[in-house]
Amino acid sequence: MARADNKTRFTAADVTAFLESVEHPTRRADARMLNAMFRAVTGFTPRMWGPTIVGYGRYDYVYDSGREGSFLATGFSPRKANLSIYIMPGYQDYSEILARLGKHKMGKSCLYINKLADVDAAVLEELIRAGLRDLSAKWVVHPV
Secondary structure (H helix, E strand, C coil): CCCCCCCCCECCCCHHHHHHCCCCHHHHHHHHHHHHHHHHHHCCCCEEECCCEEEEEEEEEECCCCCEEEEEEEEEEECCCCEEEEECCCCCCCHHHHHHHECCEECCCEEEECCHHHECHHHHHHHHHHHHHHHHHHCCEECC
16 A cells, blocks of 8 residues: 555654744643653654644554554644643553553543643653553654
8 A cells, every 4th residue: 555644744843943932831831841851751852743743753654454654653742722642552551550640631642631730740751651662562663
C-alpha cells in the first residue's frame, strides 16, 4: 500500500517561539516545564508536529492493513482547555501508573490535565518513560 501522509507532520517551526506564544501564563509556564521534562526523559530535541504539538522522537509504522506513516513518539500540546500529553502507544494498560498520577482524563493515546500542579511530576515522568519503552518494543524510535 502507498504511504499515506498524516495530517500531523513535523515542521521547521520554532518550538521556543511556539511555547512563548501560549497566551495563558499558567499554561505557558506548564508548557516550558513539560518541555524540560520531556527533553530530560527522552533525550530528544523537540520538534513541532503540525502547528500545536511539541513532539520528541519519531516512529515509522506499517499496520497490518498496509497503511504506513510516521508520527511523534511522545509529546504534548498546551491547548486552551488543557494540556494534552501524547503517550504512545495508546493500547497499553497504564492503569497502575495512572492511579498514582493525580487529576487527569484519558483519551485513546492522549492524557489530559488542567495544570501540572494537579499531577505528580515524578509519576508523569514514569509514564512518559513507560510509553516510550513500550513504543520502542514495537517500532524503532528515531530522534526525528
